[in-house]
Amino acid sequence: MTGKIGNITFDCANPRELxxxxxxxxxxxxxxxxPQMKAELLASGLTEADLExxxxxxxxxxxxxxxxxxxxxxxxxVKNRVHLDINPSLEGKATPEQIDEEKDRIVALGAxxxxxxxxxxxxxxxxxxxxxxPEGNEFCIH
Numbered sequence: 001m002t003g004k005i006g007n008i009t010f011d012c013a014n015p016r017e018l019x020x021x022x023x024x025x026x027x028x029x030x031x032x033x034x035p036q037m038k039a040e041l042l043a044s045g046l047t048e049a050d051l052e053x054x055x056x057x058x059x060x061x062x063x064x065x066x067x068x069x070x071x072x073x074x075x076x077x078v079k080n081r082v083h084l085d086i087n088p089s090l091e092g093k094a095t096p097e098q099i100d101e102e103k104d105r106i107v108a109l110g111a112x113x114x115x116x117x118x119x120x121x122x123x124x125x126x127x128x129x130x131x132x133x134p135e136g137n138e139f140c141i142h
Contacts, residue, residue, distance in 0.1 A: 007056075007068040008084070011076075012135050015069035019055035021134050022067050024109045025086065028059050076136050084139040085128075094142060096127050102141050103129045110134045 012018045016032070023030035033041065033051055041051060058066040088094045088102035107113065114130040128142040 005065070007066050009068045009070065010135075010137065011072040012069050012137075013071065013075065014135070015055035015071050016052060018133065018135055019057045019067065019069045021110050022069075023057035025106055025111075026057065026059070026064060026067075028057050028064065030057065080138045083137070086139060086141045088141065099127060099129065099141050103131070106131065106141065111139075114138065 010018060010022075020030045022028075032038075032055075038051065042048075053071045055069045056066060057069075058064075086102065086106070088098045094102070103113065111134070112132045114132055116127075116129050118125075118127050120126070128140045131139050131141060133139060
């Protein structure tokens, strides 16, 4: 048996806000706690404040990756050691024009551009944006 990635987890200050941002980036419909699950959680003794501590962005089809967000007391202080790469093309490598369009779309959702990386690596053109989500987590658009 082999393992598989169940979640990509983000430590953050505002789980609900960050999950809404990433749901929009990935084209997932965002949903707060489903009503039945929320009722069960509250019936178990959790409070509305407890429910604000965690959130999720998930593909309702189950095909796309599930992102989990949990509140932590400390802020981000150093560069991520792992980051997400967003590819705006569903058919292979994205063109610079597709990458630029995706950058503009994601900036409109609340991200900021850290820098554009446009260099040759041998015969390969490396063209991508290094971005920051609303809490400063790095990700790239390739």
